Every structure is written in C-alpha cells, then in structure tokens.
Amino acid sequence: VRVAALSMLEAKGESMPVGKSWWKKFRGRHPELTVKKGDPLSYARLNVTDRGILNQYYDLLETTLETNNLLRKPSQIFNCDETGIPLNHKTGYVVVSKGVQHPYTLVSGNKTQITVLACTSAAG
Numbered sequence: 001v002r003v004a005a006l007s008m009l010e011a012k013g014e015s016m017p018v019g020k021s022w023w024k025k026f027r028g029r030h031p032e033l034t035v036k037k038g039d040p041l042s043y044a045r046l047n048v049t050d051r052g053i054l055n056q057y058y059d060l061l062e063t064t065l066e067t068n069n070l071l072r073k074p075s076q077i078f079n080c081d082e083t084g085i086p087l088n089h090k091t092g093y094v095v096v097s098k099g100v101q102h103p104y105t106l107v108s109g110n111k112t113q114i115t116v117l118a119c120t121s122a123a124g
Helices: 002-011 022-029 043-047 051-067
Strands: 033-037 039-042 078-086 093-097 104-107 113-121
Touching: 002 022, 039 043, 043 104
Parallel strands: 039 104
Antiparallel strands: 033 093, 078 113
C-alpha cells in the first residue's frame, strides 16, 4: 500500500514522505477501509458486469424467445457455460470499504488454465 501511495504522489507530481507507519495512520483516519485478497477479474469481464448491458441482454433474450415461440418450451432452450480453472495466477490484496464481498483485482487475460464446459436445457 505504501508503494501505491508513493506511485500516486509521483503521478500527481507531488512529493512527501510516506513513512513505515503511514498505512496505520491512514487506516486510523479511514476506518471504513480494510484490506482483502482481491478476486481476479479480467477487463473483458468487467465490461459485461454493467447493469445496463445486462438489462439489454435479457431484454433481447426475452424478445428472441417470444419471436421463436420458445417461452413455453423449456426442453428446447439450452444454456452452455464454460469456466476456467487457472493454473498459475494468484491475486494480491486490495484496499476496499468494509463490507465489500468481492474486491476485484484486474489481471491479465493471458493465463494458462483448464477449461470446463457444461450444457443443460431449461427443463433440467
């Protein structure tokens, strides 16, 4: 955290001492913050977590199901999902507000992984 603070000061063209006890004093002034291990989140995934984009997707899905007369035919509606199990990435810690359940850490999209693909119908 100390290194990040120094980097932010440098980026703003400012210079001030950031001692070893800086973080402890900072946390004392900001009790709403805490440190947690970050959940990896690629930039591509970040872009599709926007509420507006999700609403557009589900509106289009509903329209498509209605247009193709599939709303009452769950045995003809399928969903596939894939997930990757990373083999080499570990996330660091991030400073977040207390109560944040999933503090994301932006990571590279390039990683070695094992991929699992699951597919099922709406009827089960």
